Amino acid sequence: MIHRVLAADLPRHVGEHVLLAGWVHRRRTLKSVTFLVIRDRTGLAQAVAAPGELPPVPEETVVEVRGRVTANAQAPGGVELTGPVVVPVAEPLRPPPFDLYRPTIPASLPTILDHAPVALRHPLLKARAAIAAASVAGFRESLDTQGFTEVHTPKIVATATESGANVFEIDYFGRPAYLAQSPQFFKQALVGVFERVYEVGPVFRAEPHDTARHLAQYTSLDAELGFVGDHRDVMAVLRHALAGMVEHVAARAADAVGLLGAKLPRVPDRIPAIEFTEAQELLARHTGEDPRGEPDLAPAHERWLADWALRVHDSEFLFVTGYPMAKRPFYTHPDPARPEYSRSFDLVFRGLELVTGGQRLHRHADYVEALEARGERPADYQGYLAAFAHGMPPHGGFALGLERWTARLAGDANVRVATLFPRDLHRLAP
Amino acid sequence: MIHRVLAADLPRHVGEHVLLAGWVHRRRTLKSVTFLVIRDRTGLAQAVAAPGELPPVPEETVVEVRGRVTANAQAPGGVELTGPVVVPVAEPLRPPPFDLYRPTIPASLPTILDHAPVALRHPLLKARAAIAAASVAGFRESLDTQGFTEVHTPKIVATATESGANVFEIDYFGRPAYLAQSPQFFKQALVGVFERVYEVGPVFRAEPHDTARHLAQYTSLDAELGFVGDHRDVMAVLRHALAGMVEHVAARAADAVGLLGAKLPRVPDRIPAIEFTEAQELLARHTGEDPRGEPDLAPAHERWLADWALRVHDSEFLFVTGYPMAKRPFYTHPDPARPEYSRSFDLVFRGLELVTGGQRLHRHADYVEALEARGERPADYQGYLAAFAHGMPPHGGFALGLERWTARLAGDANVRVATLFPRDLHRLAP
Known part of the structure; x- marks a missing residue:
């Protein structure tokens, strides 16, 4: 078993170098910064890097992310991973039929049920x-x-x-x-x-x-x-x-x-x-x-x-x-x-x-x-x-x-x- | 819900008059005494009376038994009900196809399974x-x-x-x-x-x-x-x-x-x-x-x-x-x-x-x-x-x-x- 820290437990590890594992829930590239939101069974956690520092992992890629837990009042849970090193574990074959990071799934019920997994x-x-x-x-x-x-x-x-x-x-x-x-x-x-x-x-x-x-x-x-x-x-x-x-x-x-x-x-x-x-x-x-x-x-x-x-x-x-x-x-x-x-x-x-x-x-x-x-x-x-x-x-x-x-x-x-x-x-x- | 005492709890009620409810697990009439073993979800309890004092309830009759909890080292659990008053609640239509009070069921596996209930x-x-x-x-x-x-x-x-x-x-x-x-x-x-x-x-x-x-x-x-x-x-x-x-x-x-x-x-x-x-x-x-x-x-x-x-x-x-x-x-x-x-x-x-x-x-x-x-x-x-x-x-x-x-x-x-x-x-x- 890999020795990972779960998203919900990150606030207890501020200042430490940890391994997070999960799915790329969302990738957002702004002018001066790239956010990677990682989803695991306990919730979401954010990794932050300068543009170009992260591999181009699409959403739903399974990843391991190593980085330092840094306090940031703006981040979800009050912490984020800085200096992240991202290793893809399993890459998706195709993007999901709808964006999973939206507040609600932008699709009809039959479409949602067709793609239940x-x-x-x-x-x-x-x-x-x-x-x-x-x-x-x-x-x-x-x-x-x-x-x-x-x-x-x-x-x-x-x-x-x-x-x-x-x-x-x-x-x-x-x-x-x-x-x-x-x-x-x-x-x-x-x-x-x-x-x-x-x-x-x-x-x-x-x-x-x-x-x-x-x-x-x-x-x-x-x-x-x-x-x-x-x-x-x-x-x-x-x-x-x-x-x-x-x-x-x-x-x-x-x-x-x-x-x-x-x-x-x-x-x-x-x-x-x-x-x-x-x-x-x-x-x-x-x-x-x-x-x-x-x-x-x-x-x-x-x-x-x-x-x-x-x-x-x-x-x-x-x-x-x-x-x-x-x-x-x-x-x-x-x-x-x-x-x-x-x-x-x-x-x-x-x-x-x-x-x-x-x-x-x-x-x-x-x-x-x-x-x-x-x-x-x-x-x-x-x-x-x-x-x-x-x-x-x-x-x-x-x-x-x-x-x-x-x-x-x-x-x-x-x-x-x-x-x-x-x-x-x-x-x-x- | 009737206010009954469960068989397993009887030892905590010595000297009290209680109501027991369950099935007649076994009825044994000796020369000078009749034993009624009552089965409920917690186990067995014994009621004891002089012959003729109890109604002729056959095995598997659902009964309510009122009586005094009396210590008796020979009885199962160290207690028995004395002076019991037995009220049949539901009488069986016929006897079970085998005696349920024997140490093991005296029947073949197919017979046991045929009569699972x-x-x-x-x-x-x-x-x-x-x-x-x-x-x-x-x-x-x-x-x-x-x-x-x-x-x-x-x-x-x-x-x-x-x-x-x-x-x-x-x-x-x-x-x-x-x-x-x-x-x-x-x-x-x-x-x-x-x-x-x-x-x-x-x-x-x-x-x-x-x-x-x-x-x-x-x-x-x-x-x-x-x-x-x-x-x-x-x-x-x-x-x-x-x-x-x-x-x-x-x-x-x-x-x-x-x-x-x-x-x-x-x-x-x-x-x-x-x-x-x-x-x-x-x-x-x-x-x-x-x-x-x-x-x-x-x-x-x-x-x-x-x-x-x-x-x-x-x-x-x-x-x-x-x-x-x-x-x-x-x-x-x-x-x-x-x-x-x-x-x-x-x-x-x-x-x-x-x-x-x-x-x-x-x-x-x-x-x-x-x-x-x-x-x-x-x-x-x-x-x-x-x-x-x-x-x-x-x-x-x-x-x-x-x-x-x-x-x-x-x-x-x-x-x-x-x-x-x-x-x-x-x-x-x-």
Whole structure:
């Protein structure tokens, strides 16, 4: 390993002769001076020389730069390398399709995504990945401290169980199989083993619509826990996880947050919650529309409710609870007091549904009944139902889409900007 | 959430009246006394009553048990619940297909796997999952402290790049696509972005052979780092990660290690390393076979070398370095001093190849040459090669199979025992 000093550490080496390694982020030749801005994993650093003293290295060349660390209040970080000796390590074959040193990439989203391997080098795109990584670390730490076990479950499944639609088919040694749309059934079965489990992994939806918030593959942060009273115990665990995510982003990705000018949300000790039917009443009273009787909330209604929660409860998060059973999956636990409504919830964050969760059925007989009521054959769910044949506690869980979360934090209208290499109806590469 | 005391915490509540919740792990009725062993996520606890005082709850019933915590040196953990009141929460539909309270499950591996949702409740199978979870946490912490960024990359890819063979085909909105056999190309491209990345995620191999060490899906612990001198810098990062994994298992999964009677390996400060050609000389000198001229090591040879490393170097880990280029993938960096050999390595652990890694090519021209030498068309690798067109530092990485690691620690001959829900040629459920 070469003994280099990282850009962020330069201020601690003023007066020393050091080796910096990274990419030529920008080369600027003025009349009397040439600036070379070097980018490494910690940030940017500037080398300065008289014109003609530096080799003509174009942007994105990988270089090693030896020089003296000199204080200069005008330079980024208050220091710069003087008397630099630049050795190219790997030269680019061609210039990037856009200038990476501009404040934002001067290209359309499709062009950026087509050139992801090089576009992601732009500090603003990199920043989103840093926020995603810190968020996941916070999610895990929150659940680890609450007695959860991390698991890894199959992504290839025998039956298209979750909903039947929008599933990718795969040739599994000559047999048809499917990509898992969620770890739902596995995480439930594993409540019978570990009581509390979580998984961070890819899920797959053959989403036939080209929208700003859907991906064919996304990273799902899934949790499931047993011995709950009802869905509110699940909501409490989710609140704790969100608080851990925000804390970790603040601690580990402060530079990224600063670069993006992102404002981190406050996670209230109690996230406000509103019943689905109350939410509809509110909407009917204040929006001039009357959604009462509808089985779900429209995206525009979620946005209105998010504004309302911010106004009335000073919260960027809002739980909507008690959705009608009709629009929730068969494993949803009904509200015993109002059986056509469920012990489920959605979490709306900054106007968008971020998390779905709730209490699940836990008795074998209830599953058989629920499946039959939906015209499904319990025999088709044999592997799934096996867990419930052997004693399962009341349980529930939730799933949070990492890319949506990151996009909300970064203020992106399109979730693709917060995804390293998005997959959708039209995009399968790079 | 019910206010329960966990089994492992009972000794701190002697004399108190508490609520325990979990599964009936075992029910034993003797002449003058009935024992109910309750299992929760932290372990086992015993309730004791006179015959006839307890409801006839069969094994695996989910129960709440209220009673007084009483010291009893003979009981597990030194305490038991006396005067218990047992309330069944969820009754099993049928008994498990095997007794979960036996020291080992009295069934064949296929039967165990067929009934995974209930079989995994056995403390010995659960223990493997606890070891796997702790290992992954240690892997991440080691790399987090070394400046790595965690990433999540696509599992659906446009071309079967890694090797062409053994790839699962998928119907992607009417087009053919493939399940990623590794995150290799993505993690390399991301070295250009973050310098150091890791990913813990599923990889897919349509492995047509039914062996004890291959799975159609496994969890790959992947890392890749830039600005390396050669493969030995990668080996140093791997050594650090292994040490972190063992430390975390010792700290977080001590009970599981104890239950399995597993012996954790010592990770030497320097893992012994032997050159591939030297290894062949050794084998020729001592085994009565002469593998010289072969392009790879046979599994039996790996086992012999592992024994040798243990004998001579007192190490359960052995690096074999400098494999012939002929058997390594096209992106492998040759040894400049001996171009028919590579800057690659395998790590053998307890007789089995656990990790493969090495330095990769980093210049665009070298990739074009390497692909053409293998009869491949560089145009087919355009997306991959794009990253190298824009300046990439010398880099390398490795991939470690989580299930193999866990199986080695637990002493399992078959990797399926260390996998929650294995997928193979014949198995697609549960």
